[in-house]
Amino acid sequence: MKVIVAGLSKTGTKSMADALRMLGYSVYDYMENYEYLHKDWEKIFAGDGTTDDFRRMYKDVDAITDTPAAYFWDEIHKAFPDAKIILTTRDNEERWFRSLKVQGDQVREALNPLWYLSPTYQSFRSYTNNNGLAAYGTPWYETMQPINRIKANEMYYRKAYRCHNAYVLQTAPKDKLLVYNVKQGWEPLCKFLEVKTPSEPFPHINAGGKMVADLYRLHPTFIRARREIMIALAIIGVLISCFFYSFYALFLS
Structure with missing residues (x-):
């Protein structure tokens, strides 16, 4: 592990993941953490994770971005004390929450009751809800369901964002920390990582x-x-057909 991106979701984490890959790093972003490590993360969400778990999970990975890894950045840094830390931020808190809300609306539009027929989706939903509880104190997917009465509490999200950023700024080793906005482009990032700037x-x-x-x-x-x-x-469909066939054979034939 060489780089820990400690910024929460909607602080340019997808851009950071792509940029780090362009610089030659192997990166686990949100979906990689689900695809390859969701069983480990469910253990961590349950409070049973250890430093050794993180060391095993990321021993062959160069960089991590987005939650849940960003929320657990300090525990991961204990496993990889030589890793550099990047706190991605937005111009201001209002822009961050507005972007988060837009993504929530996109998720709501994409949801369909048929997804509940899929074990994979149910697993992803559990992972995402637990990630939301860890990072923001609210089950993310449940707030996206129009039929549910759980609503995203804006003040709670804003507070979580402030607290997270303040914790990183106060706790991360200053000589290993870069506070960074993706609008700044390559120069400060490449200088911090001591790599050549791409064309x-x-x-x-x-x-x-x-x-x-x-x-x-x-x-x-x-x-x-x-x-x-x-x-x-x-x-x-087969079960319904069998039912009607049996009903016909028993009562109507």
Whole structure:
């Protein structure tokens, strides 16, 4: 582990993940943490994680971005004390919350009752809810459900954002910390990491939190979930057909 991006979601974490990959780092972002490590994270969410767990989880990974890793940055840094820490921030708290809300709206639009037929989706939903509880004190997916009465508490989110950033600033070793806005581009990032500046433009991914539709459409996790939905629907169709056939044979023949 060489780089720990400690900024919360919606502080340019997708851009950071892409930028670090362009610089040659292997990166675990939100979905990689789910795809490869969600069982470990469920253990950590339950309060049973250890420094040795983090050391094992990330021994072959160069960098981590986004929650839940960003929220547990200090524990991960104990496992990798030589890693550098980057606190990604937004111009101001208002922009951060507005971006978070837009992404929440995108998730709400993408939700469909059929997703509940997929074990993969149920696993991802649990992971995401527990991540929200850890980082913000609220189950993220539950606040996205129109039928639920749980609503995102703006003041609570803002407080969580302030507290997290303050904790990083107060706790991270100053000689290993970069406070960074992705608008600053390559120069401060590459200087901090002591790497050559790429000739390509700095990436800006998921501006305004609008990549959710592509995620649900293209990511292997949700491709697998859709396949499970189709299988479940086929089984339900067969069961319904068998029921009506049995009903016809028993009562109408």
